[in-house]
Amino acid sequence: MRRRGMRKGPRKRPFPKEDISPPKEKSRSQLKREMTALQKIGEELAVLSPQLIPYVELPEEILEAVVSARSLKPCEARRRQLQYIGVLMRRIAPGDMEELEKRLRRIQKTGRRPSPLPSDGSSSA
Secondary structure, three states: OOOOOOOOOOOOOOOOOOOOOOOOOOOHHHHHHHHHHHHHHHHHHHHOOOOOHHHHOOOHHHHHHHHHHHOOOOOHHHHHHHHHHHHHHHOOOHHHHHHHHHHHHHHHHHOOOOOOOOOOOOOOO
């Protein structure tokens, strides 16, 4: 027995014939993931030894924010400061951000100041 008003199967909707182009803007979720990643980098900078921070070569504004985050106890104010560091890091160009992250990883891996990078191959021997 069939009830009134009920359909027999799922409703089929035709697909649009034109090609659907990918969205030009990043999704909200993607922006949040990127922001969280930048906050984690900021947190890593905040726990880095004060003697090693200058070797990461941070812009002045971010350096000041990291120094002030170091002075805060783990509480709501520190969390907000780390978010602020993430906002400042979003202003850095992606290529520069990759270089900054490489320097940070190199310093974290060795646990001491980095040795100078090899020159362009022009050495006097």
